[in-house]
Amino acid sequence: MAVRRCEGNVGASIRRHPLIILLLAALLVRAVLASFFTTDYDNTYWAYVISNIDSDNGLYGLIGYCYAPVWGYILAFLGEFINHITNIVMLGGNFPDLLPIGEVLFSQHLATVTTVGFNLVMKTPLILSDLAVGYLIYVVMMDRFNDRRKALIAMSLWLFCPVTIYMSSVGVQFDTMSALLLMLTIYYVRRGRWLLTGLFFGIAALLKFFPLFGGLVLLAYIYVRTRDDEHHWQPFVQCLGAFAITVLLLMAPVICCGDFSDSIAFMTGRSGSTSMLFASLIVTLVLAVQVVATVTMLQSSKEEADDLLFLSLTLTIAAPLVLVMTPQYLIVLLPLWCMEIFLCPSVSGIALVAAVGGSLVNSLLTQSVSVMVSAAKQFGIFSVDFIRGTMEWLSLDVMGRSIGEWGYYLGERIERIGILLLILLCIVQLLHYWYCRISSSNCADSDCDES
Amino acid sequence: MNHDRVVAVIAIVLVVLIGGGELALIVDGHNGYSSQVTFDQGQAYYSLISDGSNSYDVVGFANGGFAPNSGVFVYYDDSIASCVVSGGEPLGSRELDQAYYVEQLIKNLAIRGIKATIIDASELMLLMTASESTTAAIICVSGALPYTVYTGSASDPIFNWLSNGGRLYWLGNYLGSYSAYEWGVSPVWYGESLFYGAFCLNHSETTYANEAYEGNSLRTQLSVQNNNVRYAVNPTVLSAATTLALGYEQDGYVSIVLSAFGSGQICTFGGDYSYAQIEDVAQVVASGICFCSQVVGSVHGNMARETVSGTMDGTVAGDGQFIVYVYYGGFRPIYGQAFISA
Numbered sequence: 001m002a003v004r005r006c007e008g009n010v011g012a013s014i015r016r017h018p019l020i021i022l023l024l025a026a027l028l029v030r031a032v033l034a035s036f037f038t039t040d041y042d043n044t045y046w047a048y049v050i051s052n053i054d055s056d057n058g059l060y061g062l063i064g065y066c067y068a069p070v071w072g073y074i075l076a077f078l079g080e081f082i083n084h085i086t087n088i089v090m091l092g093g094n095f096p097d098l099l100p101i102g103e104v105l106f107s108q109h110l111a112t113v114t115t116v117g118f119n120l121v122m123k124t125p126l127i128l129s130d131l132a133v134g135y136l137i138y139v140v141m142m143d144r145f146n147d148r149r150k151a152l153i154a155m156s157l158w159l160f161c162p163v164t165i166y167m168s169s170v171g172v173q174f175d176t177m178s179a180l181l182l183m184l185t186i187y188y189v190r191r192g193r194w195l196l197t198g199l200f201f202g203i204a205a206l207l208k209f210f211p212l213f214g215g216l217v218l219l220a221y222i223y224v225r226t227r228d229d230e231h232h233w234q235p236f237v238q239c240l241g242a243f244a245i246t247v248l249l250l251m252a253p254v255i256c257c258g259d260f261s262d263s264i265a266f267m268t269g270r271s272g273s274t275s276m277l278f279a280s281l282i283v284t285l286v287l288a289v290q291v292v293a294t295v296t297m298l299q300s301s302k303e304e305a306d307d308l309l310f311l312s313l314t315l316t317i318a319a320p321l322v323l324v325m326t327p328q329y330l331i332v333l334l335p336l337w338c339m340e341i342f343l344c345p346s347v348s349g350i351a352l353v354a355a356v357g358g359s360l361v362n363s364l365l366t367q368s369v370s371v372m373v374s375a376a377k378q379f380g381i382f383s384v385d386f387i388r389g390t391m392e393w394l395s396l397d398v399m400g401r402s403i404g405e406w407g408y409y410l411g412e413r414i415e416r417i418g419i420l421l422l423i424l425l426c427i428v429q430l431l432h433y434w435y436c437r438i439s440s441s442n443c444a445d446s447d448c449d450e451s
Numbered sequence: 452m453n454h455d456r457v458v459a460v461i462a463i464v465l466v467v468l469i470g471g472g473e474l475a476l477i478v479d480g481h482n483g484y485s486s487q488v489t490f491d492q493g494q495a496y497y498s499l500i501s502d503g504s505n506s507y508d509v510v511g512f513a514n515g516g517f518a519p520n521s522g523v524f525v526y527y528d529d530s531i532a533s534c535v536v537s538g539g540e541p542l543g544s545r546e547l548d549q550a551y552y553v554e555q556l557i558k559n560l561a562i563r564g565i566k567a568t569i570i571d572a573s574e575l576m577l578l579m580t581a582s583e584s585t586t587a588a589i590i591c592v593s594g595a596l597p598y599t600v601y602t603g604s605a606s607d608p609i610f611n612w613l614s615n616g617g618r619l620y621w622l623g624n625y626l627g628s629y630s631a632y633e634w635g636v637s638p639v640w641y642g643e644s645l646f647y648g649a650f651c652l653n654h655s656e657t658t659y660a661n662e663a664y665e666g667n668s669l670r671t672q673l674s675v676q677n678n679n680v681r682y683a684v685n686p687t688v689l690s691a692a693t694t695l696a697l698g699y700e701q702d703g704y705v706s707i708v709l710s711a712f713g714s715g716q717i718c719t720f721g722g723d724y725s726y727a728q729i730e731d732v733a734q735v736v737a738s739g740i741c742f743c744s745q746v747v748g749s750v751h752g753n754m755a756r757e758t759v760s761g762t763m764d765g766t767v768a769g770d771g772q773f774i775v776y777v778y779y780g781g782f783r784p785i786y787g788q789a790f791i792s793a
Contacts, residue, residue, distance in 0.1 A: 089506045094676060
C-alpha cells in the first residue's frame with residue numbers, strides 16, 4: 001500500500017514538474033558515469049595545458065594546446081579553481097603496466113593517468129552545460145510552439161542522447177559548451193537582444209568554429225525581423241559591433257603574444273587530413289547551402305523567419321560537419337536537430353539514429369575500455385589485465401583492419417550518412433517553402449509527406 | 452519559473468567562466484612556487500612553498516667527485532644537416548621538428564631553473580676546444596654531430612673534450628653513426644664504439660619498452676615518461692661501475708643511460724622526437740644526476756597553498772657533491788630547482 005502511494009507520488013511529481021525531474025535524471029546518469037569512466041588521452045592533455053599555464057608559459061608556450069583560445073580560458077579558470085580552492089592534484093601517476101595500451105588502438109592512449117578528483121572538476125562544467133542546453137531547448141521550444149509535450153520531447157532527446165552523455169561525462173569534450181553558446185545566441189536573437197546575440201555568437205565562434213557557419217543566416221534573420229523598422233541598421237551595428245568587440249577581446253592576448261597561427265592550428269590540421277576531391281565537394285556543398293539558406297531567409301516574411309531560422313541554421317552547420325567527422329562534433333548540431341525533429345519525424349528520426357549510432361560506435365570502439373584506466377588505478381575496481389586484454393583483442397586484424405579501426409571506419413560513415421540525410425531533409429523543406437511561395441498555395445499546415 | 456532570469460544566470464555564469472579564465476591568464480597566469488635548501492653537516496634542510504595544489508618531489512643525490520655542470524648549451528645549426536625523425540604530437544599542433552624541439556627544450560629547462568644557450572657548429576667547436584668550459588653540458592638534438600667536432604676519428608675534438616670532463620646529452624639517432632656537413636650527413640661505420648667502447652645501441656625493430664627499468668627507482672623519483680628505446684643503450688654491455696640507467700626497458704635497452712667517458716659523461720636518450728622525451732631531457736639535466744649518482748633519499752607528497760619543510764640525510768655523500776633536486780607537478784613538472792652543497 002505504502003509502495004503504491006509512493007509510486008503515485010513519484011508519478012504525480014513527474015507530471016507536475018517534468019522539467020525538473022528530467023534534468024535531475026539526466027544529472028544522475030552523468031554523475032554515475034563521470035565517476036568511473038574517463039577518456040585518458042584528452043583529459044590528460046587538459047591537465048597538461050593547465051600545468052603549462054601554471055608554469056607561466058601561457059596557453060601556447062608549451063606543447064599541449066592547439067585550439068582557439070576560449071576553451072583555454074575555461075581551463076585556466078578551472079586551474080585557478082583547483083589551485084586556490086581544492087587540494088586536488090591533477091596527475092595520478094604513470095603506470096608501466098599500462099604502457100602496452102599506448103601501442104594499441106590508434107596509439108592514443110597513455111600510461112599517465114589523471115586523478116578522479118581532477119576528472120570530476122573537468123566534467124562538472126560540461127555536465128552543467130549539458131543541462132543548460134537541455135533547459136534552453138525547452139524554453140526555446142515553448143516559445144516557438146507553446147507546446148509542452150514537444151518541448152519536453154526535444155529536451156529529452158538531447159539530455160538522454162547517448163552521444164551527449166558520453167562526450168561530457170566520459171569523453172571530457174567541450175563541444176557541449178559550443179552547443180550552449182549557440183543556444184544562447186538563438187535564444188537572444190529571437191528575443192531581439194542584438195548585443196547579447198553578437199556577444200555569444202562571438203564566443204561560440206572562438207570556442208569551436210562550426211557555429212560560425214550560421215553567421216550569414218543569423219544576419220539575414222535580423223534583417224527580416226527589422227527591415228520595416230525606422231532604424232533598421234541599428235540591430236546590425238549592435239550585433240556586429242558586439243561580435244567584433246568580443247572576438248577582439250578574446251583574441252587580444254593571443255595576438256599580442258604572437259600565437260595567432262597556433263590558435264588556428266587545430267582547424268588547419270584537421271581539414272588538411274581530408275582528400276582534396278572530397279574537401280572540394282564539401283566546400284561546394286557548404287557554399288551552396290549558405291547561399292540557399294540566406295537567400296531563402298531574406299525572401300521570407302517575419303512570421304516565416306522564425307521557422308526558417310532553425311531549419312537554415314541546422315542546414316548551414318550540418319554541411320561543414322560532413323567534411324571533418326569526429327564523434328564529438330555532432331554535439332553542436334544536436335540541439336538544433338532535436339528541435340527540428342518534428343519537421344518530419346520519420347526521416348529526421350532515422351537520420352538522427354544513424355548519426356548518433358555512428359558516433360557512438362566510433363567513440364566506443366576507438367576509446368573502448370581505456371576509459372576505465374583512471375578508475376582502475378585509483379579505485380582498483382577494474383582490472384588492468386582486462387583493460388589490456390580487451391584493447392589487444394580490439395587490435396586484432398580482421399580483413400585488413402583492426403576491430404577498433406573497423407569501428408572508426410564504419411561509425412564515421414554511418415554518422416556521415418545520418419548527417420547527409422538531415423541535410424537532404426532540410427533542403428527538401430526549403431524547396432517545399434519555395435514551391436509554396438511560387439505557387440502561392442497555402443502550405444502552412446503541410447507535413448513532410450506532402451512535401 | 453521566470454525563464455528569462457534563469458537564462459540570464461546561465462549566460463552570466465558562462466561569461467564569468469570564460470572572462471575569469473582569460474583574466475587569470477593575463478594577470479595571474481601562474482602560481483607562486485619557490486623552494487629553499489640549506490646544507491649543514493651533511494644534512495639538507497628543505498622548505499617548499501606553493502600557492503597552488505600540487506604534488507612535490509625532493510630527491511637527493513650523492514655525486515661523489517663529479518662536478519656539477521658549469522653551463523648548459525644546446526647545439527642547433529640550421530645550416531648544417533641533421534638526421535632526426537620529427538615527432539607527431541597532438542593532432543593539429545605544430546610538427547615537432549628540430550627548431551621547435553630546441554625551443555620547447557629551452558622552455559622546459561627554464562621551468563627547472565636552467566638557463567640554456569643555443570650554439571651553432573662553430574661555437575660548439577670553440578666550446579669543446581676551450582679549456583675553461585670542460586664541465587659544460589652540451590645537449591645535441593640533431594641526430595648527427597657536426598664535422599667541426601666529429602668526423603669519425605678518435606682524435607676528433609669531441610673525444611678530447613669528453614675525456615677532460617665534458618658532458619654530452621645525446622638523442623635523435625645512433626650516437627657516432629653520422630658526421631654532419633652543410634651538404635648532408637656522412638655515415639661513420641662503427642662510430643658508436645668510439646663513444647661507448649663497445650657496440651651497445653639498439654639497432655633492432657624494438658621501439659617501445661613495456662617494462663619499467665628495475666635497477667633503481669629513478670624512473671618514479673624523476674618522473675621519467677618516455678618509453679621509446681630506439682637508438683637506446685644496453686647498459687649491460689658497458690661497465691656497471693661507470694654506468695647508470697633509468698626509465699624503461701625492453702630487450703635490455705634502457706630509455707636513459709648515463710655512461711662515463713674519461714672524466715666526462717655521455718647521457719643517451721632513446722627514441723625519436725616526442726614531448727615526453729623533451730621533459731625527460733630537462734629533468735635529467737636539471738637534476739644534476741650523473742653516471743656515479745647514488746640516491747640518498749627521496750620524498751614525494753602533495754601540498755596545497757602551504758609550506759612543506761623537511762630534512763634529508765646526505766652524510767653518505769661525505770666530501771663529495773650532495774645535490775638536492777626539488778620539483779613540483781609530478782609527470783608534468785611546473786617548477787624545478789637543483790641545490791648543490793658547497
